Amino acid sequence: MTRSERQLHVQPAPGREGAPTPEPLHPARPTGVARIAVDLLGGDHAPAVVVDGALRACSADPQLHLLLVGPQPVADEIIAMLPDADRSRVTVYDVAGVVGMADPPLRAVRTDTSVRAAAGALADGRVDAVVSAGHSGAAVTAAVHALGRLRGIRRPALTATLPGLSGPVVLLDVGAATEAHASALVQHAVLGTAYARALHGIAAPRVGLLSNGTEPDKGDRARRAAAESLGTGALPGDAAYVGPVEGYDVPLGGPADVIVTDGFTGNVLLKGIEGTYALAGGQEHLTVPRAAALLGVRGTVVICHGRATGADVASGIALAARLHRAGVAAQVAQAVGEGPAASLREVTT
């Protein structure tokens, strides 16, 4: 019986719904002030869900400072709902321009759009991280334009962590770049390895390349070329390339801590897993993340699902704060041979 087979025949534990409970993804972390720019105009249901998410995040984390980037009246609505004592933690960056879900992503180079202005505030050191629930292509464009890419990284990657049976599974790219290129797959393996180490404390991440089988003839051209590079020492430090992994291995985990794929396949798979959980029903501890970190740019950027709820936006803000506090962006930058990113200057507020 192979490893993957064993995993597929998961024996239901005697718990509530007959399924084992994966480890929690967000163990306790050091606190400290985290200054987060929030794009008030990003997402299908902005600004309502962003207002909701910002309020939830403020109430959950007393060390959080928010820069609300969007129209003053929307920001005022949030401030009015906050307890007096919390209002000093919120400031406003009045910007009216929006990049709608149907707009071309390139519109996000305009500094009068909320997503670009939020990324600009990060580039200027006014905040430690930025969160947008908008058009992911627009958020990537704004981040690249305002912050720049890390050295040697051609395509940034959206990075999501799923709860595997025996620990977190870092999946990237889940939607930033839709064409599969071997060089990007290898770069993303390096980024994902540093992320797994910095955020999840996995000292020696095992890296798998998502494919349609584990036999040597499987995979498309990009996958076969990437496998060759990964198999001959492209990964830094103690990371180990474990070879091709399959679709099962993303929700279940087991063979790899970091699973690398192109943004098209990763996006389709993540949403497929999400739909399957919805159909299976009633498994609240089994879920997919609706916020992803953008790796490969010089700073801490979190992009939420375009259909994010208020709770999703709040979890995106919490992820951004956690990434900042754990110094993830600096460690990812170091992994590709750069010093700390601009966004990781000492907080002085």
Added chain:
Amino acid sequence: MTRSERQLHVQPAPGREGAPTPEPLHPARPTGVARIAVDLLGGDHAPAVVVDGALRACSADPQLHLLLVGPQPVADEIIAMLPDADRSRVTVYDVAGVVGMADPPLRAVRTDTSVRAAAGALADGRVDAVVSAGHSGAAVTAAVHALGRLRGIRRPALTATLPGLSGPVVLLDVGAATEAHASALVQHAVLGTAYARALHGIAAPRVGLLSNGTEPDKGDRARRAAAESLGTGALPGDAAYVGPVEGYDVPLGGPADVIVTDGFTGNVLLKGIEGTYALAGGQEHLTVPRAAALLGVRGTVVICHGRATGADVASGIALAARLHRAGVAAQVAQAVGEGPAASLREVTT
């Protein structure tokens, strides 16, 4: 709230596991003799699981006739376990050559391999359909070599049906061709439409193109080009192209009856859904098929998962019999402008 959002927030029904029960995939169908060639040497656990599957299939379907293709001793094992009355329904085609999971698929052009011999028996009219649980690349190679492709079809597609909330969802390709080409996506839309009509009785199938979002800038080059063709009338009859669909829509169903993708993405997604069901646990009515029909060749070919169990092989044999009885191959051939396939000659046993 969009259609997809509504579907994602599935309200648990009061049933056993809190999830709604999808419609059964296999309603009653006309019976009649079905002669199926079974590759005894295909799969990770051949011949044991194939022996088990053949026995189960024989016992479940009294109108089934099997041609066991493989070494005589293995076939004898099956025959010895059958009740006397059933033995006349089983014949043996003694072939010793095997294409192992690690062998190159091209080995399957050799007529002394079990998978190629089984496909040859179909080409010769000795059987109505062939089932292999082996190396899918080898089975595709053997089928193309023995039967030929349908007119205008460059790449055959493995086609699986999933149980959506409101009816079957036909997904193709789930693993035959790993490079994404716009022309193949369009051809597969035509094949999938004919399959949904012939097998599932969907008179006017709605066809969706799997993508990483529904906005116009989403999808890779192949998807954007295919969308253009599909949007301008590439589909026959009453089929309708409904536009891009997302990963959620495959397990849940709803926007489309037929969902088209490349074999790499389809394979990864199907296995991701399978792993998610395994993790969710205890939902026996929620499952993914472990047998797929190969569309685009001139005959009825079913390929089971390389890790198929005996029950999976039996369900693959049952699918092959059902495809034969419903005349699916002939209807698919007609949809691409061909007459009935060679395999659909009148049964005379």
